[in-house]
Amino acid sequence: MKIILIVFALAISTQSSVSARSWTNAQGKTVEAEMTSHDGISVSLRLGSGKVVSVPIATLSAEDQAFIKIQPEISIPPESVTPAEQRIWPDLVTIPNSELEKVTIEKTAEFFIYRSPSFEFTCSANLLPALTKEIPRTFEATKRLIDALPWGITCRPPAGRERFLAALYPKREDYERAGGPSNSGGVYMSKDKTFRIPFESLGIRKVGESYTRDKDFDNDTLVHEITHQMMDEYLPFLPKWAVEGTAELTGMLPYKTGTFRSGDHRKGLVDYLARPRIKGTKVEFPDLDTLFRMTRSEWDKQSSRFYSGGNSDRQRELYEQSALLVYYFNFLDAEPPTQGRRWIRFMDAVKGEIGKWNEYQAAFDTYRKDMDEFMKLPGVRQLEGARFSYPQGFTPPSPPASPDGQGKIYSEQTPFKHVDILLDGRSLEQVSEDIRLKFSQSRIKLNE
Known part of the structure; x- marks a missing residue:
C-alpha cells in the first residue's frame, strides 16, 4: 500500500x-x-x-x-479558466522588493534553511543578508512569470509541501555528489522535486570568508531550470521539444533585478540567436518531421555527447530548434489578434490530461488499498507472480481504467496525444512553410 x-x-x-x-x-x-x-x-x-x-x-x-x-462531502470547485481569446502575453513581470523582505533563516545541525514566500533553500553556507534576498529574487520572479503567461499554468508546490525546494552547493563536487550532471550548471530533478545548483552557476564566488555575487551574471540557465520546476506537472505530458523549448523561451526573455521585460521577446530571441557559437555552426531551421515524433529516449540518445561520433553539438541544435518552434507557436502562428491561440488550446488540453491522470492515480491508490483488504479475507491466497485465488462468491476489486486505456502509467506516446491541436488540420510541410514565412517577415534569418 x-x-x-x-x-x-x-x-x-x-x-x-x-x-x-x-x-x-x-x-x-x-x-x-x-x-x-x-x-x-x-x-x-x-x-x-x-x-x-x-x-x-x-x-x-x-x-x-x-x-x-460523517461530514457532508463537499468537492473543491475547479479553477476558473479564462478563455483563450482573453489571455495575453504580459509586457512586464516583476517581483516587488517587499516580497524579498519576507525571507527567513533557520539553522539546523547540517544546513542553513532560507525560506522566501514560495521557495525553501538549503545550503551549508551562511549567506550574507544581501545574498539571502538576491538569490530568491530570480526564483520568485520566474515563478511569477510562469503564473502570468497565457499558458494557463498555476505554479504551486508538489502535494505535501508548502514551498518549492532548492538545494545550493558552495562546492561543485558536492553538487555532483548529490546527483547533478557533471556537464550541467544546474538541474531540476523530478524524482524528488528539487532544484539543485552549485554556487558557481548562481554567480556566487568566495571572497575571503564571505560570498558575493557577480553583478554581470547571466541568469539564462537558472531561469530555464526554474521553469522546469514550475511546470513539473506538465513535463510527462509534453513532447520533449515543448519541455525544453518553453524553458529556453523564458530563459531568453530580457531580465534584470527581479523584472522580466517579457514584451521584448523578439529582442530576447535575436540576442539568443546571436550568442557565441561553435566555429562553423549556424542556427538550424526547426525539423518538424523529427521533433514532432521524437520520443524522450530518442531525444536523450541524440543529446548524448557520445551521439554521432561524439558530436555534442546535436544537443545545442535540439534546444535551439525547440526554442524557435515554441516561439513560433506563441508569437507568429496565425494572424493578429489570434496569434498564439493554438498554443493556448494545446496547453489547456495538456492541463486536462494532467487532471485525468491525477484522478486515475487517486482511483488506483484506492484500488490498491481495497486489494490489500481483500487479500486479508479468509480463503484468499497469494500465488506465484501476481496471481491469487479466492473462494467462490468473492469478488475482488476491479482496477480503474487509465486515460490511455492501457491500465498502466503513461507511455512514450502520451506526450503526443494533443499535438494535432497545434497543426489544426495543417500538414507538417504546411506548418514548416509558414514558419519560414513568418520568421522571414520578422527579419530573423534561419539556416535552410
Missing part, C-alpha cells in the same frame, strides 16, 4: 467549514485547523495563519478519517 509521509500542500478554500480541531497524521504530528471541504480523497484544512492546505485523507489518523466520513 502506498504510504504518503509528508502532509500539507496548497489548495483552494471554499465557503463551508467545520470548527477548528486537532488533526493528526500517521507519524503522530498534530496541527490545529478547521476543515473547509473534502471530496472523499483529500480534505482541505484552514490553518491558524489563514492558509488552506490539502491533505490526503489516507495519511491521517483513524480517528480523523472516521470524523471526515
